[in-house]
Amino acid sequence: MAKLLAHARYIFGALALMLAVAVVAPAQAQQPSQVNPTASSVNEQKLLDALQAPGPGGGGTISGRVSIPDAKSGTLIQPAGQTWRQFHEVTLHWIGAIAILGMLAILVLFYLVRGMVKIEGGRTGRTVVRFNAFERFVHWMTATCFVVLALSGLNITFGKRLLMPMFGPDSFATWSQWGKYAHNYLSFPFTIGVVLILLMWIANNIPNSTDMAWIKRGGGIIGKDHPPAYKFNAGQKLIYWIVVIGGGLSAVTGYILMFPFYGTDMSGMQTAQVLHGSVGALFIAAMIAHIYIGTIGMEGAFEAMGTGEVDENWAKQHHSLWLEQEKNRVPSGATPKATPAE
Numbered sequence: 417m418a419k420l421l422a423h424a425r426y427i428f429g430a431l432a433l434m435l436a437v438a439v440v441a442p443a444q445a446q447q448p449s450q451v452n453p454t455a456s457s458v459n460e461q462k463l464l465d466a467l468q469a470p471g472p473g474g475g476g477t478i479s480g481r482v483s484i485p486d487a488k489s490g491t492l493i494q495p496a497g498q499t500w501r502q503f504h505e506v507t508l509h510w511i512g513a514i515a516i517l518g519m520l521a522i523l524v525l526f527y528l529v530r531g532m533v534k535i536e537g538g539r540t541g542r543t544v545v546r547f548n549a550f551e552r553f554v555h556w557m558t559a560t561c562f563v564v565l566a567l568s569g570l571n572i573t574f575g576k577r578l579l580m581p582m583f584g585p586d587s588f589a590t591w592s593q594w595g596k597y598a599h600n601y602l603s604f605p606f607t608i609g610v611v612l613i614l615l616m617w618i619a620n621n622i623p624n625s626t627d628m629a630w631i632k633r634g635g636g637i638i639g640k641d642h643p644p645a646y647k648f649n650a651g652q653k654l655i656y657w658i659v660v661i662g663g664g665l666s667a668v669t670g671y672i673l674m675f676p677f678y679g680t681d682m683s684g685m686q687t688a689q690v691l692h693g694s695v696g697a698l699f700i701a702a703m704i705a706h707i708y709i710g711t712i713g714m715e716g717a718f719e720a721m722g723t724g725e726v727d728e729n730w731a732k733q734h735h736s737l738w739l740e741q742e743k744n745r746v747p748s749g750a751t752p753k754a755t756p757a758e
């Protein structure tokens with residue numbers, strides 16, 4: 417009897433255990449884990465305290481250990497990151513707005529005061545070849561890429577604030593995704609264009625004493641004076657170097673952003689972004705001025721990149737030394753460079 421009772425104890429015990437497992441296991445499977453995930457590691461208050469804590473390595477830093485190979489993901493918040501965010505969300509907006517809107521305001525004012533710079537004495541009807549087909553192709557390829565890069569870049573900086581409230585998050589997301597593809601892929605022809613521009617025109621863009629005289633006389637656009645210039649005057653040389661240096665910097669910093677952490681650390685990425693955004697904003701402002709002079713700012717200028725030929729009087733007014741060079745290159749009697757306009 418005593419033996420039977422002893423066995424019954426085991427049997428009851430086993431049944432009770434099975435019952436407990438049967439009831440508890442499904443209930444636990446449906447409910448969140450009962451283990452407090454922050455109990456042995458960190459809680460929100462500790463994180464906030466760490467953010468406020470003074471001293472080196474303390475203030476503004478939240479970091480810990482991670483079990484994945486990417487060790488830098490163990491830093492959640494760091495002072496440089498906060499400085500960078502302030503730049504991206506506030507400072508860059510000011511740089512962009514002041515540079516771009518400021519340039520537009522100056523040009524509108526300038527146009528109202530000075531108006532279009534006319535060809536004095538009118539057109540002769542004779543034209544001079546200024547840019548060949550290859551030069552014009554490179555110019556327009558680079559310019560088209562630049563406009564798309566500028567618009568898609570500005571969308572990254574300002575779109576969330578300016579466009580998202582107007583179009584709603586879904587349309588803005590689709591538009592931004594296409595903008596991002598365009599920004600990434602057009603960077604390649606743009607870079608090729610900048611390199612070709614560097615090689616094609618460098619010989620004509622080395623600063624010389626003529627440029628100093630041109631600047632002292634206010635160029636052809638300020639006042640009514642027309643100081644002599646070779647193929648490119650000091651103003652155009654400035655644009656050339658802005659394109660070469662600005663384009664070069666945009667490309668280097670842009671590819672660092674496009675291929676993150678290849679040979680750069682977190683602070684390298686932040687520097688690249690700060691430079692890319694700032695150079696981009698200033699570059700856009702400079703190109704707006706270039707577009708102004710090439711279109712409504714100066715009569716006869718657009719033709720240089722349109723048909724590739726300019727009127728002789730235009731050339732005499734703005735590039736007298738270059739016109740002389742061109743005329744001297746032509747054998748006497750023949751006029752292959754100066755042809756009557758249709």
Ligand code: HEM
Nearest residue numbers: 565566569570572573603607666667670671673674693696
């Ligand atoms: C080779 C040329 C270029 C490359 C490789 C490049 C690449 C990039 C990349 C990867 C980004 C970051 C995009 C993101 O956050 O997802 C970016 C942003 C940006 N890019 Fe470019 N880009 C180039 C040229 C330009 C040019 C020419 C401009 C201006 C005309 C420009 C203006 C901008 C602007 C304003 C931003 C946004 C900055 C920000 O708010 O963070 N980029 N670019």
